[in-house]
Amino acid sequence: MRYLPLSDQDRADMLARIGIGSIDDLFADIPEAARLTAPMDLPRRKSELEVERHLSRLAAQNVPASSVPFFIGGGAYKHHVPATVDHLIQRSEFLTSYTPYQPEITQGTLQALFEFQTQIANLTAMDVANASMYDGSTAAAEAVLMAHRVTKRNKAVISGGLHPHYRAVIRTMSELADDTFDILPADPTGAEDILSRIDNETSCVVVQSPSFFGQLIDLKPIAEKAHECGVLLIAVFTEVVSLGLIEPAGTQGADIVVGEGQSLGNPLTFGGPYVGLFATRQKYIRQMPGRLCGETVDADGKRGFVLTLSTREQHIRREKATSNICTNAGLCQLAFTIHMTLLGQTGFEQLAMANHAAAVKLAGMLEGIDGVELLNETFFNEFTLRLKGKDAEAIVDTLADKGIMAGVPVKRIDPVSKDVEDLLVVAATEINTDEDRAAYAAALKEVLA
Amino acid sequence: MSMNNQGRPSTPNEAGMVAEHKTFTGNKALQIEEPLIFETGRNDVTGVDIDVPLDFKPRLGSHRREAPIDLPGLSEPEAMRHYVRLSQKNYAIDMGLYPLGSCTMKHNPRLNEKMARLPGFADVHPLQPLSTVKGAVELIAQLGRWLLVTTGMASVAMSPKAGAHGELCGMMAIKAALKARGESRSKVLVPESAHGTNPATAALLGYKVVTIPAREDGTVDPASVRELLDDQVAAIMLTNPNTCGLFERDIKEIADAVHEAGAYFYCDGANFNAIVGKAKPGELGVDAMHINLHKTFSTPHGGGGPGAGPVVLSDKLAPFAPVPYVRFEGETAEFIETRAEAKEHGDTPFGRMTAFHGQMGMFIRALSFMLSHGCDGLKQASEDAVLNANYIRVGLADLMSLPFGNRPNMHEVLFDDSFLKDTGVTTLDFAKAMIDEGYHPMTMYFPLVVHGALLIEPTESESLASLDLFIATLRDLVMSAKKGETERFTGAPYHSPRRRLDETAAARKPILKWVRPEPASVEAAE
Numbered sequence: 001m002r003y004l005p006l007s008d009q010d011r012a013d014m015l016a017r018i019g020i021g022s023i024d025d026l027f028a029d030i031p032e033a034a035r036l037t038a039p040m041d042l043p044r045r046k047s048e049l050e051v052e053r054h055l056s057r058l059a060a061q062n063v064p065a066s067s068v069p070f071f072i073g074g075g076a077y078k079h080h081v082p083a084t085v086d087h088l089i090q091r092s093e094f095l096t097s098y099t100p101y102q103p104e105i106t107q108g109t110l111q112a113l114f115e116f117q118t119q120i121a122n123l124t125a126m127d128v129a130n131a132s133m134y135d136g137s138t139a140a141a142e143a144v145l146m147a148h149r150v151t152k153r154n155k156a157v158i159s160g161g162l163h164p165h166y167r168a169v170i171r172t173m174s175e176l177a178d179d180t181f182d183i184l185p186a187d188p189t190g191a192e193d194i195l196s197r198i199d200n201e202t203s204c205v206v207v208q209s210p211s212f213f214g215q216l217i218d219l220k221p222i223a224e225k226a227h228e229c230g231v232l233l234i235a236v237f238t239e240v241v242s243l244g245l246i247e248p249a250g251t252q253g254a255d256i257v258v259g260e261g262q263s264l265g266n267p268l269t270f271g272g273p274y275v276g277l278f279a280t281r282q283k284y285i286r287q288m289p290g291r292l293c294g295e296t297v298d299a300d301g302k303r304g305f306v307l308t309l310s311t312r313e314q315h316i317r318r319e320k321a322t323s324n325i326c327t328n329a330g331l332c333q334l335a336f337t338i339h340m341t342l343l344g345q346t347g348f349e350q351l352a353m354a355n356h357a358a359a360v361k362l363a364g365m366l367e368g369i370d371g372v373e374l375l376n377e378t379f380f381n382e383f384t385l386r387l388k389g390k391d392a393e394a395i396v397d398t399l400a401d402k403g404i405m406a407g408v409p410v411k412r413i414d415p416v417s418k419d420v421e422d423l424l425v426v427a428a429t430e431i432n433t434d435e436d437r438a439a440y441a442a443a444l445k446e447v448l449a
Numbered sequence: 450m451s452m453n454n455q456g457r458p459s460t461p462n463e464a465g466m467v468a469e470h471k472t473f474t475g476n477k478a479l480q481i482e483e484p485l486i487f488e489t490g491r492n493d494v495t496g497v498d499i500d501v502p503l504d505f506k507p508r509l510g511s512h513r514r515e516a517p518i519d520l521p522g523l524s525e526p527e528a529m530r531h532y533v534r535l536s537q538k539n540y541a542i543d544m545g546l547y548p549l550g551s552c553t554m555k556h557n558p559r560l561n562e563k564m565a566r567l568p569g570f571a572d573v574h575p576l577q578p579l580s581t582v583k584g585a586v587e588l589i590a591q592l593g594r595w596l597l598v599t600t601g602m603a604s605v606a607m608s609p610k611a612g613a614h615g616e617l618c619g620m621m622a623i624k625a626a627l628k629a630r631g632e633s634r635s636k637v638l639v640p641e642s643a644h645g646t647n648p649a650t651a652a653l654l655g656y657k658v659v660t661i662p663a664r665e666d667g668t669v670d671p672a673s674v675r676e677l678l679d680d681q682v683a684a685i686m687l688t689n690p691n692t693c694g695l696f697e698r699d700i701k702e703i704a705d706a707v708h709e710a711g712a713y714f715y716c717d718g719a720n721f722n723a724i725v726g727k728a729k730p731g732e733l734g735v736d737a738m739h740i741n742l743h744k745t746f747s748t749p750h751g752g753g754g755p756g757a758g759p760v761v762l763s764d765k766l767a768p769f770a771p772v773p774y775v776r777f778e779g780e781t782a783e784f785i786e787t788r789a790e791a792k793e794h795g796d797t798p799f800g801r802m803t804a805f806h807g808q809m810g811m812f813i814r815a816l817s818f819m820l821s822h823g824c825d826g827l828k829q830a831s832e833d834a835v836l837n838a839n840y841i842r843v844g845l846a847d848l849m850s851l852p853f854g855n856r857p858n859m860h861e862v863l864f865d866d867s868f869l870k871d872t873g874v875t876t877l878d879f880a881k882a883m884i885d886e887g888y889h890p891m892t893m894y895f896p897l898v899v900h901g902a903l904l905i906e907p908t909e910s911e912s913l914a915s916l917d918l919f920i921a922t923l924r925d926l927v928m929s930a931k932k933g934e935t936e937r938f939t940g941a942p943y944h945s946p947r948r949r950l951d952e953t954a955a956a957r958k959p960i961l962k963w964v965r966p967e968p969a970s971v972e973a974a975e
Contacts, residue, residue, distance in 0.1 A: 001826040003556055005912035006833050014840045014913065023832050026839055026857045027727050029696035034732040042598055045823035048560050054820060055813065058591075059569025061584030063577065072574045075804055082497055084525055086566075089751075092543035093536035096557050098889075099753040103952075104945040105884055108539035109752035112532070115486050118962035122519050128961045134610035134755070137804035145653075165804035172771070172800025176621045178655050209512075216512040247514050260804075269565070270585045271575030271805025272610065273755030285959065291753070296955035299940070299948035308955040314613070314649035315895070319658040324649035326613045331751030338532060341486050344522015347495030356509070357502040378510035400578040408576045415787045430499065 001045055065268060065405070069436035071362070073382045073427025074212070074408035075136065075163050075238040076271065077263045079351075080431055085265050085338045089331050099291075099327070103306040104298075109334075110305035113293035116337040123243045124257040125250025126279035130290035131307075132333040133276030133325070136260030137169045140206065140236055142289045142323055143256045143278065144170050145177070147204035147232040149287050149322065154179040156204050157197045157231075160187030161211030163238055164414035170206065186410070186417035188375050188384050190215030195225045202229060204256075208236040209249070213375065213425060214382035216246060223253025232256060239263060240277065241429075242380040244352025256280045264343075265335030275332035286312060289323035351430060355381035358428035358437075365441040366426070371448040375423075382427040384410075387448065392424040395447055404443050480946055483534040487963045490521025496528050519965070538946040539752070540889045546911055546919050550861040550892035550904025551644070551692055553722050553744035555834075558821065561748070561814035570813050575805035579784065585809065590775045590782035592816045596740060596761055597777075599827070600721075601731025604767035606760045606774055608807035612719060613646040615739025615758025616686075618802055620650055622737055622762060622769040623684050623713045625799035629769070634683035634712070640669050642693055642896040647686040647717060656683060663898045667693040667853040667863075671702040678710040688717035689733070690724065692896040692904070693853065694838065694861035704734025713737065713766070721745045722908075723835055723860035726828025736763040742808070746815035757811035768796045773806050833909035834860040837916060841905055844920035848927045852899040860908070866901025874930040876901035878938035881949060885942045886922050 006014075015023065027035070046054070065078045072078070089095065093108060100106030100113075113131045120129035133139040144156045156174060158167055158181060167183055174181045182202075184192050190211060198205055205226050209217035219235055226233045235249030237259035249257045262274040280288055286309065294308035314321040343351060359381040366385060367374035373386040385407075387395055392409035399406040407426035414420055428437075475482045507513075523531060540547070547554035565571060573582050593605045606622075609615035620637075627634055637651035640661045648658040659677055664670040668691065685707050689697045697703070704714045716730055716738040722745040730738050742748045742757040762770055776783045776794060785791050791798045822830060835858075842862040846855045850867040866876045880890030880903070892904040907916060929937055942948060 001822065001829055003558060003821070004826070004829060004833055004909055005915075006836070006909075010913045011833075011836060014836055018836075018839050018843050020857075023836060026835050026859075027696075027724075028857070029698040030724070030728045031698065031701050031733070034701070034728045036727055036729060039828070040598055040726055040824040042595060042824040042827075043820070045826040046820050048821070051560060051817055051820045052564070055564045055588075055817060056567060056569075058584040058588050059564075059567040061587065062569040062573045063581040064568040064572035065574055065577075066568065066572055070574075072576055074576050076575055078572075078574065082525070084496070084529060088529070088532045088536070090562060091533070091536045093539035093541045094752055095562075095749045096542035096554075097539045097752045098547065098549055098552055098554060098750045102540070102880075102884065102890055103950045104881070104942050104947050105540040105889065106538070106752070107946050108535035108537065111483070111485070111535055111538070112752075114961075114963070118485075118487065119520060121962045125516070131753070134614060135803060138610060138614070138802075163804065165801060168801040169803060172621070172802065175800065176624050176654055216510060218512070243514070244518070245509065245514055246512050251516065267566075267571040267810075268574045269571050270573050270582065270809035272803075272808040273757070273810050275755075285961070292959070292961055294955040295960040296951045298950045302947060304947040304950045306950050306952050306955050308952065308959055308961075311956070314645035316645070317649070318645045319648035319652035321645070321649040321652075324613045324617060324646050324653050325611075326644075326646050327611045327754035327756045330754030331749065332755055334752065338528065340520070341490070341523050341531070342496035342525065342528050344490060344495045345492045345518045345520040347497040347499060347522055348518065348520065350495070350499040350501050351497070353501045354499055356507060357505045360505045360508055361502075363508070376508075378508055378512060380509070397578050397580065400581055405574070405577060405581075412786075413576065415789050 068403050068405055069439045070405045070431065071407050071426050071428060071440060072405050074413065074425050075165065075260060076268055077239055077427060077429055078268060078431055079263050079429055081265055081339060082342055084342060085335050088338055089335050094334055095331065100307060103304060107304060110293050112334055112337055114295065114305050116333055117293060119337060119340050120277050120279055123248065124279045125248040126257050127282040128285055129277065129279040130288055130292050132328040133278050133290055134329060135272065135274040135276045136238055136258065137166045139258040139276030139278045140166045141169045141173045143234045143258045144204055144206065146256065146287050146289060147234060148179060150232060150284055151203040151230060153201055153203035155202050156181045156206060157194065157202050158183040159194055159207045160184035160192050161190060161213060161215060161217065162206055162208045162236060163212045166236065186414055186420055188213045188423055190217055194222060198225050198229055198231055200229050202231045204232040204234050206234045206236060210239060210242055210380045210382060213384040214379040215376055216378040216380065219249055219252035219254060234258065239381060241352050241355055244348045245356055246380060261336045265339035266332050273329060273332050275329035275336050285309065287322060290325055291328050354430040358430060358432050359383065362428040362437050365437055366444060369441065369445045369448060381429055382425060385424045385426060387422045387424055390422050392422050398447050399443055402443050404440055406440065481534050483531060485963055486521055486523060486531060490523050492521055494524055495522040496525040545887060546907065546915055547889045548891045548905045548907055549889065550906040551719060552892065553906060553908060554750065555747050555908035556910040557747055557749040558818065560821065561817040564817045565810050565813040586784045588816060589812055592812045593775050595816065595819050596759060599725055600738065600761045601729030602761035603764045604762045604770055606762065606770040608771060608773060608802050609739065609758040609760055610803055610808055611754065611756035612739055612741040612758045613650060614802065615760045616646055616650040616717065617653065618760045618771060619715050619737030619739055620654055620684065621799050622766045623715065624654055625769040626766055627683055635681045637683055638674065638677055638685040640687060642691050642898045643686060643688055644692065644717060644719060651686065667695050667898065668697050669703060671699045671706060674703050675706050678706060678712065680711065682710055682712045684713040684715050686715045686717060688719060690720045690859040693863045693898065694858040696859055700733050708734065719744060720860065723831055725831045726824065727831055736766050742811050742815040747818045748811040748814040755808060755811065757808035769799045771800055771802045772798045830909045837907040837909065837911055838862050840916055841907055841920060845923055848924055861904055861906035863899065864903040865899040868927060869930060872930045873935045874938040876903055878941060879926065879930065881941040882926055882938045885944050888922065
């Protein structure tokens with residue numbers, strides 16, 4: 001077996017050195033009834049070539065985003081990632097290293113983390129950011145738990161503009177942790193009255209901007225009302241590129257900002273692994289979940305970095321930890337930070353502008369089609385269409401057969417909300433060409449006619 | 450033709466022998482000091498060329514960002530150098546033995562990386578119409594089947610993002626199952642040797658954690674479990690093999706007692722890599738167990754993630770698995786995305802753990818690893834992992850202290866610090882001296898059941914020569930400590946990119962991001 005260095009002679013020599021006759025002597029503690037004597041009912045080993053054939057066959061049954069006009073977003077976005085990113089994250093020293101618990105020999109990972117934390121804090125206009133979370137949805141759920149700890153209350157008010165999966169994750173966590181929640185109905189137009197739901201028993205209010213439906217939400221009045229009632233505002237984004245063009249939640253009064261960072265550095269890969277971003281105010285750092293990297297000095301007085309404030313974490317605090325989380329998004333976070341470093345402020349703003357331009361052009365072409373209503377007055381790179389009276393999921397399937405990925409039918413990921421059957425969330429990014437847009441508009445017109 | 454060696458010294462001169470040799474740059478040959486991007490980058494530099502169209506009218510309303518972001522950029526050659534230099538300050542499996550106990554740092558085959566990057570996997574969106582991602586769903590189903598066969602369990606929830614997330618998933622299924630029975634129990638039993646995530650997970654769901662003491666031999670005594678069981682206990686969370694590297698030999702008896710009390714058995718599968726192909730958790734009374742794909746099935750640790758923690762479930766818990774999940778009906782596999790679809794099959798999912806479908810990128814790598822090994826290779830890998838760990842035990846048993854006696858262990862071997870008694874060297878010092886010898890230290894001070902723990906897990910990826918050198922190195926270090934050569938330890942490491950770092954100072958006054966230095970004021974300059 002190509003991955004196993006021991007030869008049969010090695011094994012025999014080692015057994016002799018240990019002083020036992022058979023390898024099974026080392027497994028003697030397993031109850032006899034539970035021991036496997038026959039081989040498992042699975043195929044035997046395969047060569048590299050055979051494995052490649054097997055998996056390539058499966059891969060060939062999928063339609064890659066780059067092969068068609070592609071307009072699906074809804075929390076994961078198709079962007080161009082510079083070749084440098086994937087090369088660097090595959091370096092052995094990054095790829096095959098563990099969590100940097102031994103800082104003397106993991107300064108590479110640690111310094112990259114410190115730079116990442118600074119990038120996120122500056123992007124969101126918050127004081128501090130952690131070393132990343134599993135993804136945006138779990139970061140949102142952790143933010144709610146953190147707000148409960150800070151406020152010592154347990155009711156979360158959840159906007160109807162929050163991504164339906166994020167709502168479901170928060171709801172699941174709240175139900176099973178016996179916390180309470182108030183989830184507003186789906187809000188395609190950004191018109192919901194969330195202020196009236198905030199009261200003195202509320203722990204936090206969770207609002208996404210740009211919303212799941214692409215609406216840009218003014219967070220300032222929500223922050224104001226929240227703070228009057230001693231409530232934390234948790235601001236969420238699923239498209240980090242929007243921060244290149246849109247006022248960050250930090251300057252609008254958010255107390256915790258969480259989001260999905262997949263757009264930078266990370267491929268779509270059918271939904272994961274992605275990278276959750278998490279930032280907050282200085283005064284809450286000891287209630288924050290997740291790893292943190294901090295600056296210090298070594299025995300020679302040289303600057304270096306370490307994981308810090310670990311007394312919040314499960315491996316030290318056990319049942320008193322702020323969260324049960326043990327890993328961050330490691331390599332996905334590294335991909336993000338490398339892509340961000342390549343962009344810099346200048347490239348990041350240009351990327352955001354290119355995305356917005358793509359969406360404005362597409363919206364302009366689609367909203368003129370008979371039977372299509374654009375629900376957004378404002379948007380970044382994603383907007384919602386009402387395909388009046390039509391089943392959006394069926395339309396999307398029909399367009400997929402024509403080789404166009406048209407968007408996310410809301411009903412597919414929000415099966416419980418009412419009056420969403422004809423809603424379609426459409427995303428445009430810098431990858432779309434004029435030809436892609438023209439093909440989409442023509443096909444949609446044809447299908448709706 | 451021989452080389453012209455005239456005038457060329459063949460041995461280092463006296464000056465070259467001095468311990469400290471300072472350089473102008475602070476660099477040490479291949480070890481190059483690297484500033485932060487914020488100190489070298491400029492806000493008007495970018496390493497990506499983007500065409501910004503000008504022929505459109507923005508539709509941002511009043512939401513436009515006013516203040517600059519303040520983020521420097523690097524051109525591509527600068528960025529390449531920055532990250533290559535950073536990478537060279539990291540230890541990695543590809544460089545040497547990485548004996549972190551309970552972390553399973555085994556070889557990461559590059560075939561798996563190549564497979565995960567096939568456009569048909571890497572470039573598909575989670576919300577594409579299902580007709581365009583049939584191969585992706587089939588891959589999840591195939592991995593699911595491999596996990597069910599290797600564990601002997603009834604059902605699998607694929608979406609948890611990491612081991613601790615899998616624990617949460619399993620414990621949520623247990624809480625939901627109790628709720629469905631009309632019960633709400635208040636306690637969870639956790640052995641003192643457990644990973645910190647176990648009590649943290651139980652507490653997150655509002656359970657009171659009751660600690661089970663370890664018995665003399667490092668395992669859990671069914672009698673102490675029975676003593677703690679009552680109608681308020683929801684579950685026991687037991688790691689097997691446990692974190693002392695020992696198989697809980699009374700696991701069946703413990704499981705039976707737990708079930709009799711109406712509670713569930715959560716098994717922490719962090720150490721499943723020791724028994725794949727040798728035993729099936731499903732036959733040991735387990736109700737839920739997460740599998741760390743990044744340990745047992747070798748998806749890369751990546752400097753701290755991403756992980757993946759699918760959870761296998763018993764018949765009793767299967768109906769509560771969160772969406773999305775794969776439903777197996779004979780040869781066919783159906784992808785269930787919503788609670789409504791699940792209800793049509795009579796299932797009652799407790800909810801959703803994450804957006805989308807879980808760590809697909811890790812599923813591809815894990816399946817690639819499993820296909821490569823096959824049933825025979827997986828079993829051989831478990832045996833080699835256990836053999837290697839026992840070989841290390843035998844090689845060190847006379848010099849280092851085994852808290853539970855010199856008896857067979859599983860895939861990892863636990864020492865305590867009594868062999869360092871009166872040497873003036875701590876477990877931490879000992880570990881740091883290993884760094885100078887070119888090794889990543891073992892897991893230290895965990896598990897908590899022994900004093901100054903040193904937990905060594907070599908994995909199946911080490912050759913006999915590698916193990917022999919490792920044993921010889923540790924023997925030399927122990928002898929050195931016993932001889933009183935304390936400087937080798939207390940000042941260690943001497944040769945790493947950084948010497949020992951001040952973690953106390955870091956925590957006392959946390960500096961968690963780079964802050965632009967205030968420009969020197971005009972008065973001060975004058």
